[in-house]
Amino acid sequence: MADNNGNQKDGLPRIGFYICHCGTNIAGVIDVAAVAKYVAGLPGVVVSRDYKYMCSDPGQEMIAADIREHKLERLVVAACSPNLHEETFRKAAAKGGLNSFYFQMVNIREHASWVHEDKAAATQKAKDLARAAVYRVRFHQSLEKKQVPVDPNVLVVGGGIAGIHAALTLANAGKKVTLVERESTIGGHMAAFDKTFPTLDCAACILTPKMSAVKSHPNITLWTYSEVEKVEGYVGNYKVTVRRKPRYVKEDLCVGCMECIDACVFKEPKFPAKFDQGLGKRKPVYIDFPQATPKVVMIDPETCIQFKTGKCKKSCAAACDRDAIDFAQKPEIKELQVGAIVLATGFQTFDSKKAPQYGYGKYPGVYTALEIERLVNASGPTSGEVTLRDGRHPKSVGIIHCVGSRDEKTNKWCSRVCCMYSLKLAHLIKEHSGAEVYNFYIDMRAPGKAYEEFYDKLLSEGVHFIRGRVAEVTDWAMTPEEEGKLVLRVEDTLAGFVRRVPVDMVVLSTGLEPKADAQEVRRRFNIGCGNEGFFQERHPKLAPVNTFTDGVFIAGACQAPKDIPDTVAQAGAAAAEALALIDAGHVELEPNTSHVVEEECSGCKSCVALCPYTAITFNESKKKAEINEVLCKGCGVCAAACPSGSIKQNLFEDDEIFSEIEGVLGK
Amino acid sequence: MPDKPKVAFYWCASCGGCEEAVVDLAEDILKVVEAVDIVLWPVAMDFKKADVEARPDKSIAVAFINGAIRTSEQEEWVRMLRRKAGLVVSFGACANSGGIPALANQFKKEQILKYVYEDCPGVDNPAKTRPQTETTDEGRTVTLPEFRSMVRSLDEVIEVDYYLPGCPPTPKLIMAAVGAILAGKLPPQGTVLSPDNALCEECKRKDSKPADLALTEFKRPHQIQIDPEKCMLAQGLVCMGPATRSGCEARCVEGNMPCTGCFGPSSRVKDQGAKFVSSVFSNIAPKEAPEIDKVLDGIPDPIGTFYRYGLSKCILRRKLN
Numbered sequence: 001m002a003d004n005n006g007n008q009k010d011g012l013p014r015i016g017f018y019i020c021h022c023g024t025n026i027a028g029v030i031d032v033a034a035v036a037k038y039v040a041g042l043p044g045v046v047v048s049r050d051y052k053y054m055c056s057d058p059g060q061e062m063i064a065a066d067i068r069e070h071k072l073e074r075l076v077v078a079a080c081s082p083n084l085h086e087e088t089f090r091k092a093a094a095k096g097g098l099n100s101f102y103f104q105m106v107n108i109r110e111h112a113s114w115v116h117e118d119k120a121a122a123t124q125k126a127k128d129l130a131r132a133a134v135y136r137v138r139f140h141q142s143l144e145k146k147q148v149p150v151d152p153n154v155l156v157v158g159g160g161i162a163g164i165h166a167a168l169t170l171a172n173a174g175k176k177v178t179l180v181e182r183e184s185t186i187g188g189h190m191a192a193f194d195k196t197f198p199t200l201d202c203a204a205c206i207l208t209p210k211m212s213a214v215k216s217h218p219n220i221t222l223w224t225y226s227e228v229e230k231v232e233g234y235v236g237n238y239k240v241t242v243r244r245k246p247r248y249v250k251e252d253l254c255v256g257c258m259e260c261i262d263a264c265v266f267k268e269p270k271f272p273a274k275f276d277q278g279l280g281k282r283k284p285v286y287i288d289f290p291q292a293t294p295k296v297v298m299i300d301p302e303t304c305i306q307f308k309t310g311k312c313k314k315s316c317a318a319a320c321d322r323d324a325i326d327f328a329q330k331p332e333i334k335e336l337q338v339g340a341i342v343l344a345t346g347f348q349t350f351d352s353k354k355a356p357q358y359g360y361g362k363y364p365g366v367y368t369a370l371e372i373e374r375l376v377n378a379s380g381p382t383s384g385e386v387t388l389r390d391g392r393h394p395k396s397v398g399i400i401h402c403v404g405s406r407d408e409k410t411n412k413w414c415s416r417v418c419c420m421y422s423l424k425l426a427h428l429i430k431e432h433s434g435a436e437v438y439n440f441y442i443d444m445r446a447p448g449k450a451y452e453e454f455y456d457k458l459l460s461e462g463v464h465f466i467r468g469r470v471a472e473v474t475d476w477a478m479t480p481e482e483e484g485k486l487v488l489r490v491e492d493t494l495a496g497f498v499r500r501v502p503v504d505m506v507v508l509s510t511g512l513e514p515k516a517d518a519q520e521v522r523r524r525f526n527i528g529c530g531n532e533g534f535f536q537e538r539h540p541k542l543a544p545v546n547t548f549t550d551g552v553f554i555a556g557a558c559q560a561p562k563d564i565p566d567t568v569a570q571a572g573a574a575a576a577e578a579l580a581l582i583d584a585g586h587v588e589l590e591p592n593t594s595h596v597v598e599e600e601c602s603g604c605k606s607c608v609a610l611c612p613y614t615a616i617t618f619n620e621s622k623k624k625a626e627i628n629e630v631l632c633k634g635c636g637v638c639a640a641a642c643p644s645g646s647i648k649q650n651l652f653e654d655d656e657i658f659s660e661i662e663g664v665l666g667k
Numbered sequence: 668m669p670d671k672p673k674v675a676f677y678w679c680a681s682c683g684g685c686e687e688a689v690v691d692l693a694e695d696i697l698k699v700v701e702a703v704d705i706v707l708w709p710v711a712m713d714f715k716k717a718d719v720e721a722r723p724d725k726s727i728a729v730a731f732i733n734g735a736i737r738t739s740e741q742e743e744w745v746r747m748l749r750r751k752a753g754l755v756v757s758f759g760a761c762a763n764s765g766g767i768p769a770l771a772n773q774f775k776k777e778q779i780l781k782y783v784y785e786d787c788p789g790v791d792n793p794a795k796t797r798p799q800t801e802t803t804d805e806g807r808t809v810t811l812p813e814f815r816s817m818v819r820s821l822d823e824v825i826e827v828d829y830y831l832p833g834c835p836p837t838p839k840l841i842m843a844a845v846g847a848i849l850a851g852k853l854p855p856q857g858t859v860l861s862p863d864n865a866l867c868e869e870c871k872r873k874d875s876k877p878a879d880l881a882l883t884e885f886k887r888p889h890q891i892q893i894d895p896e897k898c899m900l901a902q903g904l905v906c907m908g909p910a911t912r913s914g915c916e917a918r919c920v921e922g923n924m925p926c927t928g929c930f931g932p933s934s935r936v937k938d939q940g941a942k943f944v945s946s947v948f949s950n951i952a953p954k955e956a957p958e959i960d961k962v963l964d965g966i967p968d969p970i971g972t973f974y975r976y977g978l979s980k981c982i983l984r985r986k987l988n
Contacts, residue, residue: 603873604865604867604908605878606909642946645934646933646935
């Protein structure tokens with residue numbers, strides 16, 4: 001170490017520099033002693049040391065002791081990413097009696113030792129980065145964190161199993177929760193399933209009690225057929241605008257007796273039921289399924305005669321003794337104040353028409369997995385009887401895995417659940433119809449608790465497994481046996497030849513993908529998306545339900561494809577994170593915010609529209625811009641764009657940035 | 668009669684407009700003449716270099732120097748004036764930040780000389796003769812100043828005490844500066860003698876500027892009938908006002924022309940052009956590259972638009988290769 005413990009002749013603040021070995025993570029590549037020696041010679045530096053683990057207690061204690069002993073006025077630590085330990089060293093500075101923000105961190109692990117092999121060059125880079133920080137830290141100012149209270153209410157968006165579980169967990173902890181669901185009932189995809197893998201327990205039996213619990217919970221306000229339109233504010237204090245779409249039935253009056261449905265002028269259901277994937281039919285006044293929650297009917301204005309012609313005799317309204325039918329219902333706009341938001345907006349399945357080689361929409365015998373879920377469901381359109389669209393019973397069924405998954409042409413990712421649900425459907429089809437079932441798979445992925453065992457069970461049940469990606473489904477028969485069948489052409493990669501497998505029914509195991517409007521939604525909630533469009537978690541391992549927007553958490557398949565157990569676990573985690581935020585009672589805001597220097601501002605308004613957090617307003621009486629420092633996230637857009645340099649951002653003032661640039665360039 | 672303070676005016680690479688600005692003081696010039704002795708003013712009075720050289724150091728109270736620095740002769744002159752003068756005021760945009768002459772920094776010296784002495788239409792120079800710093804003719808040696816490789820601002824050559832901004836500085840600012848100097852009421856060294864806010868502060872059209880410009884195209888003044896009341900930027904005209912120091916009382920805008928930025932940036936801004944680009948381009952409505960490009964096509968000469976007066980005093984400064 002170096003210690004020229006005299007008065008600073010150059011008038012610069014007294015700087016302490018510390019470089020971490022991080023075991024061999026840094027020291028294995030970078031000559032840390034050489035860096036420490038080099039920095040010791042830089043202007044203003046009075047202490048320069050290297051140490052095995054700076055983040056350890058002795059490391060932090062060393063910093064605090066040096067601050068006191070050497071009267072350090074600035075602190076620079078070269079170690080890992082500030083994401084990991086910036087807070088650690090800020091605390092170490094405070095422990096030594098130095099304002100936490102007189103500190104600058106240099107990332108020489110992720111930015112140097114981990115990414116370079118040339119030791120000399122990596123060491124030089126570490127020196128350059130350290131020099132930049134030493135030049136910059138001189139200009140640092142003393143700053144304080146601000147505290148703001150947290151609103152204890154929570155918004156959960158999406159009423160699938162993830163949203164349901166998160167809402168119940170939060171409500172059970174005593175928090176007031178508003179659950180907003182886009183569709184007319186909660187339950188999500190899971191409500192459409194017959195059984196769940198690998199236990200084969202009935203989906204409805206485990207889900208519907210939770211759905212009713214949501215409805216009856218005193219701490220939960222359930223808004224179905226509603227969408228979040230706008231989110232304003234910041235962590236702990238979000239203002240949310242929700243649009244409640246008209247269902248033309250008064251929710252508080254309807255008891256779900258369904259007499260209106262019986263009374264409808266359409267004697268028979270005539271329109272494809274979305275909940276049954278179009279395989280079943282419904283009337284213009286309908287309810288998705290008997291256990292729909294809330295148990296409230298709705299009217300589809302696209303098919304209702306009253307809406308289309310205005311000349312219906314409205315027998316539905318006449319049949320309702322509670323006068324719940326309201327053809328004049330208008331959308332309602334509601335506003336909510338919440339402290340935290342859990343996003344559980346789910347997924348959509350791959351559109352099979354984008355894989356035309358499998359003939360979906362062309363051959364009536366080709367089905368999607370979700371359609372089969374309804375066909376094998378006891379409360380589905382066929383009461384669980386596996387029948388083809390023409391009424392025949394299939395004697396043989398081919399299940400094609402990885403449709404819209406693991407495919408360069410469509411979606412590259414593995415959807416994680418398709419192998420398992422294909423096994424489940426194979427079991428159920430065989431059970432319900434006795435048909436021969438063939439699974440066509442690339443790899444069998446069964447990496448969950450009791451999953452591999454489930455696969456073994458299927459093998460013993462006589463289901464056929466053929467390893468190979470199916471090339472096409474065709475009705476072009478080459479032999480008499482293939483006449484009238486759908487033929488799957490596939491290279492059996494285990495047997496090493498091309499097979500033609502004739503079947504009556506083809507099931508496409510479609511992959512999971514982001515909702516079509518995921519981009520819009522993520523912008524509305526100001527969070528990020530990965531390349532594939534799933535919501536971006538803050539850290540893939542250490543913060544899987546957090547986002548880069550504080551107070552907004554994600555759970556379930558909106559983050560990535562996952563099965564029910566993982567979804568529920570994640571929903572619980574998101575609820576716990578929200579609780580941790582709320583029960584802390586307040587949040588500390590980073591002081592890296594911007595402010596307008598009032599006497600310098602010319603009132604040109606250039607900044608106002610640029611703020612992504614609506615933190616800037618124009619004060620019409622003063623003719624100056626003003627920044628709400630609580631709303632400000634410190635993104636720096638306004639400071640960069642202020643054409644007269646009248647907006648300053650703490651920790652990113654021009655002097656700090658320019659001196660850092662000069663430092664890194666070695667000027 | 669006691670000695671009046673002595674004042675020098677000098678010009679370097681400039682158009683003469685700054686001299687005109689002094690003349691524009693009109694009858695006020697008489698007050699100046701009454702208060703001071705002018706000891707150098709090439710545009711109006713016959714003093715030689717030797718006359719100034721002969722004066723003792725620091726004997727001139729203040730030297731007002733306009734124009735950018737391109738030649739060795741200009742360097743000699745301003746260095747001498749720095750020795751002779753107690754105060755040096757950098758006068759006008761060219762002296763302050765290179766001005767129009769500095770736009771030549773987009774080209775290398777060789778490119779400029781080749782164009783001017785060979786390629787320019789109308790040049791008849793088959794021998795490709797170029798000016799030389801020294802040549803002998805009939806036994807006499809004749810010299811010319813050296814043409815330097817770039818245009819510099821005055822303060823890159825000598826120390827400057829104050830700056831008067833503008834192309835040219837307005838008579839009002841000139842009188843205020845002269846008044847302050849004569850009265851000895853001087854701000855800290857290095858100050859620009861004009862308010863440190865952006866022009867919008869004193870622009871009468873300020874209220875008509877919308878908070879969200881959402882620009883969909885840029886227009887040039889000759890392409891439209893300019894609304895005499897409405898904010899220039901709101902009309903799609905590049906008005907440098909938000910990034911330009913005030914003090915001119917928005918004269919160009921008063922004359923229904925957008926601000927071109929001659930007063931330079933505020934003291935907080937290191938690069939006026941970059942600042943303005945960062946600001947106004949953030950206010951473009953389209954968000955996708957092809958549509959953005961289409962909007963930007965409305966600015967055929969970005970350097971000439973955003974760095975019209977400041978190429979010597981910005982991060983770009985000049986073309987290297």
